[in-house]
């Protein structure tokens with residue numbers, strides 16, 4: 001087998017090695033069934049146990065009370081940009097904070113769904129390099145939507161806005177299960193799995209009971225959250241293999257890492273290694289405002305954009321992959337999600353030092 005590289009991809013991204021190894025060992029015979037999960041009925045006892053465990057682990061890790069339901073939906077986080085306003089607007093205006101590409105897309109979809117959509121905060125004036133402090137809270141809003149971590153610009157909400165009685169809705173695609181937070185102000189949370197939860201093909205949705213009551217009856221069946229809630233995400237065939245891997249990743253967070261607090265501590269340490277180095281020299285320049293920096297996606301620039309090609313080629317030679325910034329903004333980005341080890345981050349810093357020295 002070719003040697004595994006150090007993977008800084010933004011998503012799909014690195015998965016814990018032990019998860020991949022377990023999936024490999026169970027590939028031909030899943031728990032004595034004589035067949036692969038890929039071949040197993042979604043209505044089999046074996047798969048139902050996997051699904052149930054993924055739900056319970058999510059509940060335990062995030063500290064969700066019984067008012068929340070955990071759903072698995074296809075269509076990516078991008079489908080949630082539309083499902084959220086379709087299901088939750090309830091005839092009221094919907095409010096959004098625009099913190100970059102993914103929020104902008106969510107806003108666009110809410111408008112396409114014909115909802116009165118207000119942008120109540122934005123960091124567009126500074127190319128989305130910070131999280132805005134000034135946001136307007138409208139008590140008449142159906143919800144306030146934020147993007148907890150901005151994968152492309154490398155920013156994150158350190159703490160979440162207080163919207164009073166207005167439920168928060170968050171796209172947590174790139175930082176769910178990376179830190180502890182109080183779920184109670186959230187009416188709905190969604191996350192494409194392919195960064196911190198598992199492989200592509202499934203989106204985790206956490207929805208509160210009062211939000212389910214808002215779902216309009218005239219929506220098509222597969223676009224209604226209530227369809228998934230009433231059928232334990234088994235109304236139709238779910239992405240079984242993706243959910244199976246998610247369950248293994250959640251088990252890894254609970255049992256190998258030791259829970260969310262421990263996961264957060266590790267993530268804090270990893271991010272500090274990289275940011276401390278960036279702040280200690282003047283060759284590389286971080287692009288996010290320090291108080292808004294993401295712990296998952298570290299974005300930085302070289303003194304000249306022309307050097308990027310050499311940087312990336314040298315990185316690949318050193319076994320470091322996935323460091324190119326998003327095509328919409330350029331620059332460099334190291335995505336250091338849960339499965340990225342501290343050793344991987346240290347290897348990157350060593351390479352960055354070596355590259356800077358050679359210039």
Ligand SMILES: Cc1ncc(COP(=O)(O)O)c(C=O)c1O
Nearest residue numbers: 076077078102151171173174192
């Ligand atoms: C924060 C965020 N939201 C949404 C998306 C889009 O997710 P999907 O490709 O699952 O639709 C991404 C993808 O990288 C993302 O980082």
